[in-house]
Amino acid sequence: MYVHRGTIDDVARRAAQPDFVDACAARLRARHGTAPGAEEAGSWQRSWPVLLDALVRAGLGDLEVLLELSLPGTGERVDAAVVGQDTAGALTVVVLELKQWTVARPAPGHPGMLEVGRRTVPHPARQAGGYVHYLRDWADGGSGVQAKGTVVLHNAPADLIERLREMAPPGSPSAEFPLLGRDDLAAGVSAGELAERLGCAGLTPASSGAVDRFIAGEHRPSERVLERLAANIEGRRAFRLVGEQDRARRAILDAVREATAREAALGATGERGPGGMVVVTGGPGTGKTVIAARLMGELCRTPRRNPRLLTPSGTLTRQLQRLLREESRGLVATFKDKAPGGLDKNSVVLLDEAHRAATYPHQRGSGFPVVLRNLLDRVGVLVLFLDERQIVRPTEGLTLDELARHARASGAAFRHVDLATQFRCNGSQAYHHWVDLLFSPAGAVRPWDGAGYDLAVAEDPDALAAWVDDHTARGRSARITAGFCWPWNADDVPPLEPEVAIRWHGPDHVEHSWARAWNLRAEQPVPGFPDVPARPYWATDRGGHDQVGCIYTAQGLEYAFGAVILGGDLVRRDDRWQARPEASHDVRQLRTLPPEQYLRYALNTYRVLATRATHGTRLYSTDPETQAYLASLLTGS
Known part of the structure; x- marks a missing residue:
């Protein structure tokens, strides 16, 4: 056009x-x-x-x-x-x-x-x-x-x-x-x-x-560009698979072969069947993105597969594109509301972070999101990487059950692959299980016993920041994240305003204050500010520890040490979590929801933030009762 x-x-x-x-x-x-x-x-x-x-x-x-x-x-x-x-x-x-x-x-x-x-x-x-x-x-x-x-x-x-x-x-x-x-x-x-x-x-x-x-004319990748991307992916240590990840890769490839064979059989009779569907479920750190990237490399070498690696997260897309350089152009892309060009019934599409796909309630046809149905109808096989507990907005996300029901109703081939072993958080299954229980509605969890993961509550924001700064000074990646409970009105150009501002009373009964800026909104670095990374690179680039990230900049990424600030939107009362959406500054998406609906998204948000760090996490709540509850479960840092 x-x-x-x-x-x-x-x-x-x-x-x-x-x-x-x-x-x-x-x-x-x-x-x-x-x-x-x-x-x-x-x-x-x-x-x-x-x-x-x-x-x-x-x-x-x-x-x-x-x-x-x-x-x-x-x-x-x-x-x-x-x-x-x-x-x-x-x-x-x-x-x-x-x-x-x-x-x-x-x-x-x-x-x-x-x-x-x-x-x-x-x-x-x-x-x-x-x-x-x-x-x-x-x-x-x-x-x-x-x-x-x-x-x-x-x-x-x-x-x-x-x-x-x-x-x-x-x-x-x-x-x-x-x-x-x-x-x-x-x-x-x-x-x-x-x-x-x-x-x-x-x-x-x-x-x-x-x-x-x-x-x-059709725009589709040539064999030479597929070969270049395959070689790039295979040569990267970041995309090496371990144990269960490799078994999952083989199971997914088997499912893709079954679905494409079924599609070919239908095509031989002159029929055009619905695309096959493979759903890969797994919690944080189970390797969904790594598996997706490795599969992309293998599919690039498979004749007539015409693959794409898509993600609804612009931040994750930019990180992958930077890692894979020019070879990824057109093959690794952000998926919002339109399928990319050049797809056909031979195509295999890998949709990473599928829980972030736009599924607006008013855009659901027959109960299934129109944008995903259109993508499924165009391709041979759609592989979705999904974690239902990372759905953090009412306009995003879908469940394994929804996908299975749609496959049955449409006659599409369906296969489910579950990833149980996680490789983040020092590989501590105990920590992931503990966090899953903590950020469930009842939050009925035993005190943390320290098994295999560095977890504690920070006494105050100064201690939280000092912990992050100390790790940064030692050359380790460390970041602070927070719930969206403070204004975010800063311009796209530094110097950034310290809008995440917290006041508290210490043991001396004196009021203290602490403030940091949110991460930069801009998609590219701003001249003259080398220590203020662009939004897609806040989690990985120099200087990101000096800003506070939110769910939209942290989700899908990881760093070595993570500090999480719980805002007033999620508080502990009467041995249960209570949601207070009026404390949220996400006016367009969340603040107007009733508390019982908001609770799911708040719990999911803090679970995601608490599972970004590979080696250690510190938690802090701005609500005194909630902070006391966390302290009863965790020892101080």
């Missing part, structure tokens, strides 16, 4: 009309469901005319141009793409990445990244290269399309272009993609030279039918 298509001459004329950008914005909204923001629309207004003028002066007016071309497998859009054919008659797409930069500098501590204004962004040649490699690897299964790329920084002075070129020296992957600045597009440059610089020299108009086929 695109927001506008036509010959360069025609689009240049239309772009001069005052309503052109508004019309393109309306098309984007109609096709993607969201309109461009004011900043993006303004960028179109400023960049398109300059680019189109350069293309016309280069004598390329007969070629076609596609503005804001979507790459279905990624959810990303190319600023502009010129389409023609080369001297051998092959369809050729030239990706044009547009920037309005006048100033940019290398981002300290982030190789290959740049600071532009208040943002940390990739080098533009790397960005253009990502789009080009996607088209080479995915368009029509990686065959039949030639792709090139050029970066056009139409406001950039010569010194900035020179610095950017120095960051992409000859022989580096980014050197393939030229960087053009203001002087490179100057009026005195000849048409032939300008066409050469733009990467379009020698191109002639392609037939309209050839361009139509390119736009409508």
Whole structure:
């Protein structure tokens, strides 16, 4: 999809009309469901005319141009793409990445990244290269399309272009993609030279039918990109399986083979059956994500499986994508409300963190979430990794029973694999069992006996923070998390406001106070603040111990030592847990729920937070009665 298509001459004329950008914005909204923001629309207004003028002066007016071309497998859009054919008659797409930069500098501590204004962004040649490699690897299964790329920084002075070129020296992957600045597009440059610089020299108009086929063609991964991802996964120690994890992997592969054989048998009769379903259940630390990643690697090597690894958690997706680098592009993605492009009845989709899938009550058809039913209908096998006790919002989650009932009703093949052994929390089954009992409605649990795991109650927030700081100083990963019981109004730009503020009276009867900021909201690091990690990397990157994480930034990840602050939304009264939703600051999702409904989500939230740490946990409650109850179960730190 695109927001506008036509010959360069025609689009240049239309772009001069005052309503052109508004019309393109309306098309984007109609096709993607969201309109461009004011900043993006303004960028179109400023960049398109300059680019189109350069293309016309280069004598390329007969070629076609596609503005804001979507790459279905990624959810990303190319600023502009010129389409023609080369001297051998092959369809050729030239990706044009547009920037309005006048100033940019290398981002300290982030190789290959740049600071532009208040943002940390990739080098533009790397960005253009990502789009080009996607088209080479995915368009029509990686065959039949030639792709090139050029970066056009139409406001950039010569010194900035020179610095950017120095960051992409000859022989580096980014050197393939030229960087053009203001002087490179100057009026005195000849048409032939300008066409050469733009990467379009020698191109002639392609037939309209050839361009139509390119736009409508399937986007699916080529064998070479699957092989690269498989090799990357297999070479990573983080994805090695142990004991039961490997047995579970084999059981899942067996279930996938059974479901695909059934689908093939139906296809031979001309029928199209529902996709098979495999549900993998397991608590925190049982290795669901590791197993999913290893399975992804094996499926990449299995002919015609066309796999994807999806997760509803943008944080977990970003962590996996960073670990697996460019090889993961289009294959590892966030799953919200739409299935990614290129899936078919041969596809095996692994849905990690399935308990976080959007299952809005008003979007359930026949009692089953529409978004998941649509995904199941499109693929051969859907493998869901699920922990029902990690459902923390009323608009998310589903249960093993719901999935089994839907499989029976739809005639889909169904298999359940349960993971019992956990590998987090020092492998302490006793601790996991204890936490499961603690964060159940009655919370009837024996005092902790210290078997195999470092667990205690912190006397106060200062002691809690000191414990975390001490571990950090020793080079160990340690984090503080809290229930969403404080305001979160800070901007996306540091310095962050210390909104998690707690007051208490110590043994001296003097009032004390402690405060920390929530984690950064921004998805990318902010220039000038190397110790404030971006939201997806709060749990893993330098400086995260100085901010407080919440359920949405901690879930699905782990660290060595974790401190958990229980807010006023969950208190201990009359030997039971009581929910107080009015103490929550999650206004959109939770605060308006009745206490009996809120209780489930509060208990699940604190169970998740208390199971992130591999070596030790400290608990602290802001409610004195609840703190006394925890102290009766645990020794002080």
